[in-house]
Amino acid sequence: MILADKIINLRKKNGWSQEELAHKLGVSRQSISKYEGAQAVPDLDKILKLSQIFGVTTDYLIKDEMEEEIYTGEDSYEEDKPQYKVTMEMASEFLQIIKEAAKRIAFATWLCVISPICLIVLGAASEVEVFGIGEDFAGGVGMCVMFILVGIAVAIFVCTDMKQKKFEFLETKCFETEYGVTGMVKERKEQFHERYVRYNVIGVTLCIFSVIPLFGGIAIFGDRDFPIVCMVGIMLFLISCGVYFFVLGGTQMAAMEKLLEEGDYTRAKKKISDKMGAFSLAYWLGSTAIFLGISFITNDWKDAGIVWPIVGVLYAAVRVIVEHVCSKEK
Incomplete structure (x- = not known):
């Protein structure tokens, strides 16, 4: 060397x-x-x-x-000194596991995002006499569907995580790589880069286009609640598809960055990774709770939809601030 x-x-x-x-x-x-x-x-x-x-x-x-x-x-x-050593066999095995797991993780995330759609649509349908759906029935069925989808997603997450358990140290611990590992991973990263960019372009496009059904529904149906709520359901579905591509590409790219100790996995950032993971989880769960809370309290789904573009834009800025504060503390 x-x-x-x-x-x-x-x-x-x-x-x-x-x-x-x-x-x-x-x-x-x-x-x-x-x-x-x-x-x-x-x-x-x-x-x-x-x-x-x-x-x-x-x-x-x-x-x-x-x-x-x-x-x-x-x-x-x-x-900061290495605590583990990654061989060529370990690196290849890890990348193969992640490649196979990426679609499952992306699908599980997609299920989580679409899980409230049935509850939202049935809740609006219960207020339209022509459907003859009671509020209790709509709420019960909607909640059952939501919990079933979330339960399936959690099962997928847990099973996938178990298969990656022995490589958990890559995300939080210092390690050194066997000769040739870095070159191999860099080559795979370069080969994957074009696909990664394509996945992100598709994801961003779907998220931007997701608001079109909502505003189109407002233009066509005016103040009619049920059609607007259906448009909110379509908006969430498009967002879920965009998130699917983000996760599909991001999971594989993150695996290579872990082995190279680049991006979000440098040694400096590993020291604050636990705090950032907790922040991201709290941020998106909080955003979802705000969206559902505003929507159910006001029964105004079309205006509550504006929450998603706002929290999406704010996320990057808030994350940078939190990372800066955590780094200062370190």
Whole structure:
């Protein structure tokens, strides 16, 4: 392994960006980029300082034939040192499991999003005399359907999670990879990138188009509640389809980022991952509760639908703020 690759691996294992390493080394970010791209070689003083920063021997840095890190014991980054080692067989097995699980996870998420549609539509139908549906019947059947769909989704989530249990450390723990693993994962990531972009484009398009039935229904049916509620059901269905593609692509991309310790899975972000997971869960459950609460209390489904575009736009901004606060605390 050449010096450039060693600098990349050691920097990522410590959860540092190129800017952070540049600051510690006293050089520009461009210099770090050139070192990692094998376009320039650090002088002896810089190699000595890199040895101190990473806590490894200079022999390890400058001798290409030395593949295993040799720590000097002088560094204080015990929290960031690898606790696990990922072999080529483990990485391949993990990616295969995720590839097979992605559709199941996406389907389970789709079930969760569509689960209240029956309850919403039957509740509106119970207020239309021509259907002859009582409120108790509508509420009972709607709740049964919702809980059945959510129950199926939870069962899928649990079964899928059990199969991934032995790779749980990839998301929260420090690890090192066997020689060749990083190259293999990067190659697969490049091959998947076009499909990942396509999934996201489809997901975004469906979410944007989801409001068209609602506003179209308002234009056509005016204040007639039942048709508008049906349009809300169609809106939720389109949103669920968009979410399906987000999860389908995101699950597979996240798996590769976990192995590369990139994106949301750098060592720095692993330290706050539990807080961010709890935040995301609370945010979307809270948003759903607000939507259903406003809709049932006011019985105004068409205006309550505006909640989704708002919470969707706000999510990214609020997440960045929460991540910043958590990082400061660390």
